[in-house]
Amino acid sequence: MRYATPSRSAHRAAPAGGLNLPIRFPARGQHRRRSRRHLRREPLTTHLFTRGLAGLIVLGIVVMLGVLFVADDRRPPAQLASAEVDARIATREVDPAPLSEAEVFPGDITAFGVTRTDLTADCSLAAGGALRTTLQRYGCSQAVRAALTVPYADYRITAGMLNLPDTTSAMAVGDQIRYLVETGDGGFTEMSGATTGLGAPVAWRTRGHYVMYCVITGPSGELVAPDAPQVTQLTRDVLDTHLHDSILIRRAS
Structure with a gap:
């Protein structure tokens, strides 16, 4: 018996179940x-x-x-251990860069005013009496000085930093300063070159191969009592905060 096979068009027209469902194709290209x-x-x-x-x-x-x-x-500069700071500024050999006025007394200091600066290789110009020969004997190579003013006191201030060969020399100079200031046989001069009188407030610090100092007189050069108001704050601001913390620690860092 022969069976007929539905054509392809018939398959499309009759889905499963024998239902003829209308199929709509979109127009060509739509x-x-x-x-x-x-x-x-x-x-x-x-x-x-x-x-x-x-x-x-x-x-x-x-x-x-x-x-x-x-x-x-x-x-701020990275904080170094105290021993590392001392090692980095112990001698001129490990710390050979010379000081400059711009480094020690820059123009942007906010704590006090800088009215005049001076840099000299003749350290004796910064000292009077026997301190002149002491600085020469211990090999001081630089004295950087400045005339300063502070907003909270009417004082005439001379501050400076001395460059010695090594820590031993700086400490020896510091000991001599103490003796000479107490006996009146020597001391630091003002920017004008005048030697301060016996009893004027003189403060100093040593660190590494440097000596930092500060001399205070009245507005006309008269003596100021060591226990006068603002003297302690002034020396702390100049020596500890500025010269030591801002200059020496930054140099060591």
Whole structure:
């Protein structure tokens, strides 16, 4: 017995179950036009969004780097151990860079005013009496001095830093300063060259191969009592805060 095989068109027309369901096909080119139009719109939107997001990322990176650079610029020098500071400024051999007026007394100091500075290789010009020969004998190579004013007292202030060969020399000079100031046989001079009288407040510190000092007189050069108001604060601001902490520690760092 021979069976007939339905044609391909008959298969399409009669789905399973024998129901003839109408099938609508889109007109030629209609689906393709919609798909192309959709594809053209979607990449443009995605491209703009991607570019905007990339721009925000780049801007964020630039801002972050700027903040890091500013923070690093404002960061104080790394704190060193006391022994390491002493080792780095123990002698001229390990600390050979000479002092300068701009380093020791820069123009942007806020704690006090700098009215005049002086740098000399003849340390005897900064001293009077027997202290002149003491500085020569121990090999002082530089004296950086400045005339200062402070906002809280009407004093005439001369401060300075002396460059000695090594720590031993600086400490020996410090001991001689104590003896000479107490006996009146020597001391430091003002910027004008005048020697301060016996009993004027004189303060000094030694660290490494440096000697820091400060001399205080009245506005006309008259003597100031060592226990006068603001003398302690003044010497602390000039010697400890500025010359030691801001200059020597920074140099060692």
